[in-house]
Amino acid sequence: MTVHKFLRKSAVSAAIAIGLGLSPAMADNIVFWVNSPLASGPDAPIYAEIKAFEKETGHTVEVQPVAHMEMERNLFVALSGGAGPDVMALDIAWVAGLADAGLIADLSEKSKPFAAEYQAGPLASGRFDQRQYAMPLYTNNVALFVNDRMLKEAGIDKAPANWDEFHKAAVAMTNKDKDTYGLTFGGSRMGAFQLYSFIWENGGDIIDETGKVRVGEPGAVDAVDFLAKLYTENHAMPESVLTAGSWDEVNAPFIQERAGMLISGDWALSALEKGNPKLEFSVHPLPTGKQAATVIGGYNLAINANSSVQDASWQLARWLTGPRSVELMHKYNRLSATVAATTPEAIAALPEKQRPFMQQADAGKARPVVAAWSQIHNEIIANVWDSVLRGKPAKDAMAEAATAIQGLLGQ
Template identity: 30%
Template structure:
C-alpha cells in the first residue's frame, strides 16, 4: 500500500539457489567484484517492518532456515515502519546497515541510487514466477535491487447483501455502473453508497487511472494534470458534491477509521481499501458471515482503463554486508512459494509469487484468491528515487480540491509544478 498502511498485502523456483536452503533455493552465481565474504559461521541481521503480531510465522520460518543452515544465525530486529526508512539510511551511510532490510517498495530505488543496496542480478534468477507489478518495484536503472516479499493494492470492497437488496447481484464493472449503484444505495443522510477517503491522494488514484490519467512515466514525463487525470478527479468530486453518494469527511486524522467503521456497520455499501484492512473489517456486524464481503477490481473508466495503486515490501541486501551469500540464502528461503503461502495463510498478506497462489492454504483463503484479480489490473506508482516523495505535495492539493477550495485542474497543475521541482525539471 502506501506509506501509512503497510498494509493491502499478493497473492519454486529460484533457479540456482544454495543447496540446503530448502523450498527450492540455490547458490548465487558470479560473486566477482563483491565485498569480501565472511568465512566460517555467519551472523546476519535482518530488519523487518512487520508488526510484532505479524512476525509469528516469520520467526517460525527463520527457525526452519537455521535448522537447515547450521552455519548461519539470523538476528531479527523489528523496526517500526515509520522509522525504518530514515534508520536504514542513517545506519547504512555510517557503514552499519543490517545484512537484510525489508524495504517498502518506494524506498528501493532511493536506496539504490544512494549506493546502499547490493544489486541482485547475479542472485535472483527466477523472476518469471513473480507478479509483474511488484517485480517492477525491484528494478531501477537497469538492475534488480530486491526480491518482492508481499504486495497490496486497493480493491472495490462491497457489502453483498446491501447490493443484492438493491437489485445488484454483482459488483459494478465500470465507473458508470459504480456511480449508478452508489446513487441507489444512498439516502443522503445516514446511508451512503460509497465512503471515499478524501485526505490522501492515494485513494483517488483509482479514479485518475480509470479515466486515462497517470502520475510520472518511465521517461519522467508528468501526467498528473493531463486531461484524463483531471477528468478522473472531476468524476470523484462530482460523486460527492453533486451526486452526494459519500459524506464530506476531511478529518485527516480520523477519516480512514470513519470509512472503515461506516462500512463495518452497513452505513456505507462500498469502499476502496486493501488487504491490510480485512482483519478489521471482518470484525464488523455486517461481516459476521465473511462471505458477505465482496472483493472486486476497481471499475473501469470510459475507455476500459483501470488501476489500483500497487504497494508492498521487498527484501534487499545492504551493499556493505560482509555476508551477502548468506543474506541472499535467507531471502531465497523466505521467498519460496511454500514460505510465501505460510505467511499469507497466517497474516492474510498477498504473495508476490504466482505459484504461491496454487498452494492449498492460499487457494483455501477466498479473500487472498479474490485479490489476485485486483492485483492483475494494478498499476505501479513511479519507480524512481523520488517516488516516495510525490505525496508530500499531492495530498494537500487533493484536500483543497475536495474541500472546494480549488478546481481539480488548478490543484493538479500545482501538483505537476511541485513534481517538476522534485525531479529537477
C-alpha cells in the same frame, strides 16, 4: 553419521540451495530487520521459516522486529552511519529513496535468473533507475468492498464491474434522510493512494517509466474529477472524506453501515470483521475503466550495501521471497508476490474474501519508483486531492501538481 552419509547429505543440501539461487558457503550471522507484524511472537511463522533456512544453509539469523512507523527513519539513520541490518524488510515506497542514497545493494545480476518467478508489478516495485534493489516479500492491492445489504436495498443485484455501474451504485446507496452514502473515501494522502488505481484505469499516469510527469494530462485529470464529483456534486461520500487520514477513519463509515462501498486492501478484512462482526460484505475486483488497474502495496526485502555478509544475505532474501513464500504468506493471510501464487489452485486455497485481490494481480501497478516519491505523494498529490474536494477544478489542481513535480525532479 558416517563420512559417506555426511557427504551425501551435504550434496543434497547443496543441490537444493543451488535450485533456490543459493550457493554453499561458510556459515555467517545475518541481522534481519522485519516489520513487526510478521514477528509478533515466538510462534510467528517467520521464526519457523528462519529455522529451516538455518538448518539448510548453516547460517544463523538474528531477527529484529521493527514497527512500520519507525522502520523507514531507523533505516536511513542506521544505514547512513554505516550500521544497520544486513537484510531489511521495506515498504515498497521506500526502495527508491534508499537506492538513490546508495544504502542498499544492487541485486540486478543475482535476481536476473529468477525474475520470471515473480509477478511483474511487485518485482517492478523493487526496481530503481532500471536496476533491481529489492525482492518482493509479499504483495497487496486494492479492491472493492461492498455492503451486500445496502446494495440490495438500493435495488442493485450485483456488485459494480465498471465505472458507470460504480457511479450508479454510489448514488443509489446515498440517502440524505438516512444519513447513508455510497462510498467512504480518504482525505489527503489516504485519498491520494486510493485514487491512483483510477488514474491508471482511465489510461492516465502519474510519472511514466521514462520519467515523464503526466498528472496534468486528461487521463489523470478526468479520473480525479470523476471521483471528486461523487462528493462535490452527488454527495455520495460522507463529510469525513475531508479529514480521514488513517485507514481506521476511512473504514469507520463502512463498519457503521453508513457507507455502502469501500476501496481498500486485504489489510482491511480483519479490521472490518473485528469492528462489526455482523457486517455482511463481499469483496470484488475494482470496477474497470478503460482498462483494469489496481495500485499495489506490500513489503520487499533488500540488502545493506555495506553488509559484510552479502552472499548469505542474498540467500536469506531469496529463501523468503522464492517458492516457499506461497506457503509462508498463506500462514499470515497475506499474498505471495510469486507467479505461483496466481494459479487457479493457489487462488482457490485462499479465504474467499482474499481471492479477488489475487484474481486481479495481473492488473497491479507499482507507484512511481522515484527517490522523491514520498514527498510527491504526501505533499503534492495529497494537496491536490484536498483542494479538489474543496471545489478547485481538477484540471487546475493537476496542472499545478505537474509543475510542482517537474520542479522537484529538476525537469
